[in-house]
Amino acid sequence: xxxxxxxxxxxxxxxxxxxxxxxxxxxxxxxxxxxxxxxxxxxxxxxxxxxxxxxxxxxxxxxxxxxxxxxxxxxxxxxxxxxxxxxxxxxxxxxxxxxxxxxxxxxxxxxxxxxxxxxxxxxxxxxxxxxxxxxxxxxxxxxxxxxxxxxxxxxxxxxxxxxxxxxxxxxxxxxxxxxxxxxxxxxxxxxxxxxxxxxxxxxxxxxxxxxxxxxxxxxxxxxxxxxxxxxxxxxxxxxxxxxxxxxxxxxxxxxxxxxxxxxxxxxxxxxxxxxxxxxxxxxxxxxxxxxxxxxxxxxxxxxxxxxxxxxxxxxxxxxxxxxxxxxxxxxxxxxxxxxxxxxxxxxxxxxxxxxxxxxxxxxxxxxxxxxxxxxxxxxxxxxxxxxxxxxxxxxxxxxxx
Amino acid sequence: xxxxxxxxxxxxxxxxxxxxxxxxxxxxxxxxxxxxxxxxxxxxxxxxxxxxxxxxxxxxxxxxxxxxxxxxxxxxxxxxxxxxxxxxxxxxxxxxxxxxxxxxxxxxxxxxxxxxxxxxxxxxxxxxxxxxxxxxxxxxxxxxxxxxxxxxxxxxxxxxxxxxxxxxxxxxxxxxxxxxxxxxxxxxxxxxxxxxxxxxxxxxxxxxxxxxxxxxxxxxxxxxxxxxxxxxxxxxxxxxxxxxxxxxxxxxxxxxxxxxxxxxxxxxxxxxxxxxxxxxxxxxxxxxxxxxxxxxxxxxxxxxxxxxxxxxxxxxxxxxxxxxxxxxxxxxxxxxxxxxxxxxxxxxxxxxxxxxxxxxxxxxxxxxxxxxxxxxxxxxxxxxxxxxxxxxxxxxxxxxx
Numbered sequence: 001x002x003x004x005x006x007x008x009x010x011x012x013x014x015x016x017x018x019x020x021x022x023x024x025x026x027x028x029x030x031x032x033x034x035x036x037x038x039x040x041x042x043x044x045x046x047x048x049x050x051x052x053x054x055x056x057x058x059x060x061x062x063x064x065x066x067x068x069x070x071x072x073x074x075x076x077x078x079x080x081x082x083x084x085x086x087x088x089x090x091x092x093x094x095x096x097x098x099x100x101x102x103x104x105x106x107x108x109x110x111x112x113x114x115x116x117x118x119x120x121x122x123x124x125x126x127x128x129x130x131x132x133x134x135x136x137x138x139x140x141x142x143x144x145x146x147x148x149x150x151x152x153x154x155x156x157x158x159x160x161x162x163x164x165x166x167x168x169x170x171x172x173x174x175x176x177x178x179x180x181x182x183x184x185x186x187x188x189x190x191x192x193x194x195x196x197x198x199x200x201x202x203x204x205x206x207x208x209x210x211x212x213x214x215x216x217x218x219x220x221x222x223x224x225x226x227x228x229x230x231x232x233x234x235x236x237x238x239x240x241x242x243x244x245x246x247x248x249x250x251x252x253x254x255x256x257x258x259x260x261x262x263x264x265x266x267x268x269x270x271x272x273x274x275x276x277x278x279x280x281x282x283x284x285x286x287x288x289x290x291x292x293x294x295x296x297x298x299x300x301x302x303x304x305x306x307x308x309x310x311x312x313x314x315x316x317x318x319x320x321x322x323x324x325x326x327x328x329x330x331x332x333x334x335x336x337x338x339x340x341x342x343x344x345x346x347x348x349x350x351x352x353x354x355x356x357x358x359x360x361x362x363x364x365x366x367x368x369x370x371x372x373x374x375x376x377x378x379x380x381x382x383x384x385x386x387x388x389x390x391x392x393x394x395x396x397x398x399x400x401x
Numbered sequence: 402x403x404x405x406x407x408x409x410x411x412x413x414x415x416x417x418x419x420x421x422x423x424x425x426x427x428x429x430x431x432x433x434x435x436x437x438x439x440x441x442x443x444x445x446x447x448x449x450x451x452x453x454x455x456x457x458x459x460x461x462x463x464x465x466x467x468x469x470x471x472x473x474x475x476x477x478x479x480x481x482x483x484x485x486x487x488x489x490x491x492x493x494x495x496x497x498x499x500x501x502x503x504x505x506x507x508x509x510x511x512x513x514x515x516x517x518x519x520x521x522x523x524x525x526x527x528x529x530x531x532x533x534x535x536x537x538x539x540x541x542x543x544x545x546x547x548x549x550x551x552x553x554x555x556x557x558x559x560x561x562x563x564x565x566x567x568x569x570x571x572x573x574x575x576x577x578x579x580x581x582x583x584x585x586x587x588x589x590x591x592x593x594x595x596x597x598x599x600x601x602x603x604x605x606x607x608x609x610x611x612x613x614x615x616x617x618x619x620x621x622x623x624x625x626x627x628x629x630x631x632x633x634x635x636x637x638x639x640x641x642x643x644x645x646x647x648x649x650x651x652x653x654x655x656x657x658x659x660x661x662x663x664x665x666x667x668x669x670x671x672x673x674x675x676x677x678x679x680x681x682x683x684x685x686x687x688x689x690x691x692x693x694x695x696x697x698x699x700x701x702x703x704x705x706x707x708x709x710x711x712x713x714x715x716x717x718x719x720x721x722x723x724x725x726x727x728x729x730x731x732x733x734x735x736x737x738x739x740x741x742x743x744x745x746x747x748x749x750x751x752x753x754x755x756x757x758x759x760x761x762x763x764x765x766x767x768x769x770x771x772x773x774x775x776x777x778x779x780x781x782x783x784x785x786x787x788x789x790x791x792x793x794x795x796x797x798x799x800x801x802x
Contacts, residue, residue, distance in 0.1 A: 374775060
């Protein structure tokens with residue numbers, strides 16, 4: 001599901017665009033035949049829908065359930081099948097490590113070493129707080145290996161992420177992970193000549209970490225895997241001529257925004273109202289505002305139909321804060337559906353509304369799946385959203401004479 | 402119109418899926434402005450549609466009228482533009498010859514040879530019964546040429562099909578057909594070195610056949626053309642992890658099912674009720690049931706609007722037999738439209754309904770073109786149906802993290 005947007009069509013102006021992503025927005029019908037959006041009381045979204053072009057969007061393709069990364073890349077206009085982001089990068093973004101062009105990101109486990117063998121690859125599944133203590137301990141001792149900077153952050157339980165920043169790093173290295181318990185540690189081996197330095201750095205890191213952890217009773221070594229280079233991905237300003245910013249309470253979504261070259265604002269712990277109000281403060285500095293709201297997805301994953309309905313109503317209540325900024329183009333959609341019925345992400349198309357002075361006002365009066373399906377946008381690939389936003393901002397030139 | 406379904410997303414479970422193909426299901430409006438589905442009384446299909454996601458599907462692309470083979474391949478999720486099945490294979494499948502991997506299938510004509518010239522390529526258009534007698538005569542005498550098994554079956558009028566089964570057979574051979582009357586027979590010639598054996602086998606077959614037919618007054622030789630190898634096509638179980646079975650009264654549709662690796666059940670002469678009831682007997686042996694009903698297409702081709710309406714009503718009456726099996730996913734659609742108005746296959750999109758516990762129940766209450774067009778599926782490529790069925794059976798993993 002590709003879109004067509006040659007760079008020669010891009011033009012700049014002083015319009016402002018908001019992309020509000022309500023994570024896991026869409027759903028499917030429950031036993032009574034209603035989705036979360038069917039029953040939610042959403043006066044502001046419904047009023048906006050009444051003035052907008054509405055439709056459904058398909059993040060990847062028919063029947064395909066997207067992870068968060070492909071779901072967002074598609075909304076940002078980057079083909080998620082072409083740009084598949086490596087696990088190490090996603091892990092690093094998820095824990096909030098900054099990742100830049102040229103960086104190598106890696107997933108790590110704390111593990112237990114006894115008599116030269118990895119006896120537990122997960123170090124007895126130590127709790128997250130213990131992991132944080134150990135990562136702090138390592139971070140204080142290991143900051144530079146040769147000319148390569150080392151940055152670490154704890155994840156859940158025994159997991160952590162490492163970002164290596166330096167010249168000539170490669171992901172063409174074998175996992176330093178024996179895969180099973182009861183065998184000796186596995187060193188990283190280069191798969192190409194260019195990867196020799198990286199393998200050496202990885203193995204030095206493990207050696208140093210094992211020395212630093214030598215006084216730990218359980219988590220006394222580390223294993224590393226899932227190497228991933230920062231993807232070769234054109235930045236938002238180059239691709240669209242937009243100064244873009246991503247505002248999200250979770251590091252993963254700021255990370256995805258920074259992957260495509262957006263600036264990001266850390267609003268960890270902010271309420272939805274605070275998150276929306278912040279945008280006014282930075283309104284003059286950017287053209288494009290990616291605003292992410294997470295909790296709808298989490299409630300869908302919990303199977304909490306009523307909770308998701310209430311969260312939608314809460315978001316709806318704060319929508320006027322964004323509308324008062326008078327954006328030129330405003331899109332509301334999700335990165336994928338998360339039906340409470342399924343307790344997981346799903347393949348269902350996601351409602352989308354596009355408001356601008358030039359958008360066709362169709363007959364949709366209610367922002368829900370069944371009504372949006374009858375909207376003038378029809379069912380579109382998510383990749384169509386950026387070209388439609390740019391067109392409505394009069395930021396695209398005519399194609400051909 | 403491609404779909405995206407990487408093999409890495411497939412997972413297995415114990416769900417059961419039914420794909421009911423009502424051949425030539427869709428239509429177009431007659432002079433009064435109604436299609437066959439508009440006027441048919443279909444209480445069971447309408448009730449199922451009310452609980453399902455509905456839409457229209459396009460077998461190949463806008464404006465393209467599908468033959469039976471591409472229509473079915475698209476429903477099975479195989480790009481019909483990529484997998485173009487050779488005429489010889491279709492002829493063999495159509496007359497009910499089994500075709501396996503490695504086989505070479507060929508179309509044949511009985512012809513008339515006089516004074517070293519083919520004077521009639523169609524042997525005076527002999528009737529089908531005469532063709533059957535001649536094929537029987539040939540079959541008794543020609544069973545093996547070198548190490549190659551020979552299987553034949555009569556088609557309509559002067560036509561027949563031959564399947565050659567042996568090692569190193571090739572379709573890179575010129576037609577053993579002079580194309581026009583009044584010239585000498587044309588031997589098959591190899592187009593590659595690897596095809597030399599095949600050309601020799603073909604020419605030996607013609608020589609043997611001409612000897613066997615030497616006492617026939619009119620049909621005293623044969624010409625052969627349309628060589629086709631069994632296509633390199635991934636089987637249904639490898640592609641989808643599904644143990645699939647095809648149930649059809651006509652050999653062509655069993656043949657198409659077997660092309661994609663389905664088991665098939667010969668229900669020649671069964672009524673629709675008998676065909677549907679049989680599925681209960683084999684319910685525990687398979688995951689996926691392709692059930693084919695033919696007569697709607699034939700009545701459409703006859704221009705018999707009322708007859709097609711009655712046949713649709715008859716099928717509707719037996720639908721509960723399938724629903725009582727409690728499939729996890731049920732799809733009802735056609736391989737193409739056959740409007741009585743056109744008396745032929747057509748390009749019109751075909752209604753589709755998809756029922757599962759997780760399918761979005763849209764507002765469609767009647768299974769017909771104009772209502773399905775308003776359904777939540779929208780207008781989809783036929784190739785989207787298999788991914789949607791698998792998704793609804795929870796047989797697809799998430800794409801990306």
